[in-house]
Amino acid sequence: MMKIIQPCIVCISCCVFLSQAIAQTAGSQEKDPFDELNQAIEKNYSTKPPTSSPAPHTESVQPAQATQVTQATEFSASSQLNEFKQWQDNYLSQYQQYRKAYFSALDDRRDQLLKQWGDAELSNKSQFVKYQKGTNGNAEKVVYDFANNEVRLSWLSNEEQSITTGQIKQSLQQLSKDADNKQVVASILKQESDYHSADKLLFEQYLKEGKLSETTNRFHQNKRYIYEKESEKVRGQMLAQQQALDKLYDQLIQPTPKNNRPSKTLDSTHDNTPDYNHNYKKAQRSVDAAQQKQLQVKIHQEKIQIKREQTERLTRLVNNIKQLPSPKSQQQASNNQKITTVTIPLAKSSxxxxxxxxxxxxxxxxxxxxxxxxxxxxxxxxxxxxxxxxxxxxxxxxxxxxxxxxxxxxxxxxxxxxxxxxxxxxxxxxxxxxxxxxxxxxxxxxxxxxxxxxxxxxxxxxxxxxxxxxxxxxxxxxxxxxxxxxxxxxxxxxxxxxxxxxxxxxxxxxxxxxxxxxxxxxxxxxxxxxxx
Structure with missing residues (x-):
């Protein structure tokens, strides 16, 4: 029977790290929240190419033997399909476990940031966000904004504290020494060679065009505004998960369409092979229409589950926002903190x-x-x-x-x-x-x-x-x-x-x-x- 190599199943044990890795204290140095998952992938996934068992030997067989061979072949095909179906079930189950653990950890992180900063700014496609301790011990946030072509530094401090030009310079020097920032700084400054002098370039740009602003109350935002902002993120994330399920279905079931065009690639190393990962694709093609329908039903059920999870996440968001202090109560508190932000616009470029x-x-x-x-x-x-x-x-x-x-x-x-x-x-x-x-x-x-x-x-x-x-x-x-x-x-x-x-x-x-x-x-x- 052909052995199907199981692709890209994220084991449930890999999910436990997420709550610990993503939900860090906002004032601490951030690690890569996916570092432990990377290690699990490297450890648990086979890198060997798929192999198949030898086909039953059919040369010079008698009728009775031929019947046995046919039965063995049918049994092999049936077992192969059962194995493939079991793999699909396991894949979807573990995908659900991973998704729940991931978003639970992400929501933990969001709630921590809302509690500490009154806002939950996280890395996304167009910006890289890092939370760390500043040189003066205050919590610090750095945002490299690629869409708006600017760098923003924010400090969380007591009301009576002021951020000086010297502290800004020190923070920029600290950024330049952080190896994790190298790629981002080099990219946003447009040149690799600029990285080593990034602090000087950014400080000069700050002196020229930088803007300093203070928010005297970190919980200045209306709670309804916070909910609308964060709930929109949740809905977008869960919509992306539904689209990811569509892609998952295609990966699990859809065979590669026939291509009659001659290959135009200059890399013959890979395209000389007509069908990569042949055994896995062979198993996909052997799944009949009824089984495809069954998988469609499972994917649809999983989408319904995603909608339930969205409702649960939004309910959690409402409950956590209710616990945030109001702007008025925070102003009356003796430990009120302010947020000072420096915005450094970068040189305009094409x-x-x-x-x-x-x-x-x-x-x-x-x-x-x-x-x-x-x-x-x-x-x-x-x-x-x-x-x-x-x-x-x-x-x-x-x-x-x-x-x-x-x-x-x-x-x-x-x-x-x-x-x-x-x-x-x-x-x-x-x-x-x-x-x-x-x-x-x-x-x-x-x-x-x-x-x-x-x-x-x-x-x-x-x-x-x-x-x-x-x-x-x-x-x-x-x-x-x-x-x-x-x-x-x-x-x-x-x-x-x-x-x-x-x-x-x-x-x-x-x-x-x-x-x-x-x-x-x-x-x-x-x-x-x-x-x-």
Whole structure:
């Protein structure tokens, strides 16, 4: 019987660390909240390529023996499907356990920050946020804002304390000595060489254009405003989880559509193999329509569960906000604290200048897989604003926002013959992230969407699929809402590229993906000079 290597199952034991890792005290030096998960992945996942057991020997057999062989083969196929079904059940169960542990820890962290700072600012796609102790012992927050092109430093102090120019300079010097900040500082300053003198550059910019503001009451925000702000984050996070389930379904069940186009890649090492991870894909194709329907039902039930979890998280948020002191009561308290913030606007630069630290690697990998560099840079811009420490709560990591256990696993199988997720540590390295992101775009281009004949139509579909998955892309075109790409391809091929683009804008299941497509298409024009 063929042995199916189980891909990207996050073991339940890996989840326990999350509450401890994410929910740290706001004044302490932050660690990578995914460091222990990285270690668990490295320890628990096999890196050996999938292997299959020898097929039953059928040469020179008598009729009775042939019957036995047939029965053995049928039993093997049945056992294989049962094993695959069991794997699917385990995958969904452990995905649910991981999701619950992750968001419980994230909410713990949010509640701690609300209690200490009156606000819960965390790292996301467009900004990197770090909490630490300042040189004067006060709690300190640093925000590298890639979208607004600025750096913000905030201190939590007693009302009578004032933040001096000397303290600002010391804090900037401390930032420059922190190795964790190197990639972010170098990226936001546009040049790697600027990192070693980053404190001087930032201090000079502060003296020129910096602004200092004070919030005399850290709980100055109206509780209703806090709820609206934080509840919007929760809803967005849970919507992202529903989209992640769509991608998960595609990964579990959908076979790779046939591609009749000749491969255009310059990397023959991987594309000489017609079907990577052959045994796993063979098991996928052997799952019949009834079993696919069963999995669809399970995915639907899991989405209902996500909605229940959203309600639970919102209820918890309400209860915790109620416990926050009101602005008036805090003003009357003897231990009232204030927040002092310094905003340092950075020198204005073009989008191409922001991309410059990554252009060489993008061009190298784009040439390797024969994709337009401008197309890749537009996706990178939209995914992360060129923030190498970008992190969303799907979770996805790095410049091209790779989800470890979907795109990360696909690329690991394809490039390295490893059947495991990529780690956040790996994906926070710009060169590795770019390689993974462009390799995944190649898989969309040549494998999943390779049967789309027109290059421009295929690029539009690749953009949408990169954001929402190939199954949701197919749903946009199939009248029966099927997730089958093979069924959607003839419809796409009958359209002109502009018709494909407009059809996607009108019919993609998620509004966020429609906006994503528009942004990438518009930004691609900004980077066309890179490919010239």
């Amino acid at each position: 989008e191409l200048a922001k991309a410059q630290p990554f252009v060489a690697q993008v061009k190298e990998q784009s040439q390797r897989w024969q994709l337009p560099p401008s197309f890749v840079l537009a996706i990178m811009h939209t995914e992360s604003y060129f923030n190498p420490k970008a992190q969303s709560h799907i979770p996805a990591f790095g410049l091209m926002q790779i989800v470890p256990n979907s795109a990360g696993t696909d690329v690991n199988r394809f490039l390295f013959n490893k059947d495991k997720p990529m780690t956040s540590r790996y994906l926070f390295q710009p060169n590795e992230n770019i390689e993974a992101g462009i390799a995944y775009l190649h898989l969309l281009d040549e494998r999943y969407l390779g049967a789309i004949k027109n290059n421009q139509s295929r690029l539009y579909c690749m953009i949408a699929a990169y954001n929402t998955g190939s199954g949701n892309l197919a749903r946009s075109f199939n009248k029966n809402r099927s997730r089958s790409v093979s069924q959607a391809v003839p419809i796409i091929n009958a359209m002109q590229p502009e018709e494909v683009y407009q059809y996607l804008l009108n019919n993609l299941p998620y509004q966020e993906t429609r906006h994503y497509l528009q942004r990438v298409v518009a930004r691609e024009k900004l980077y066309q000079v890179v490919g010239s």
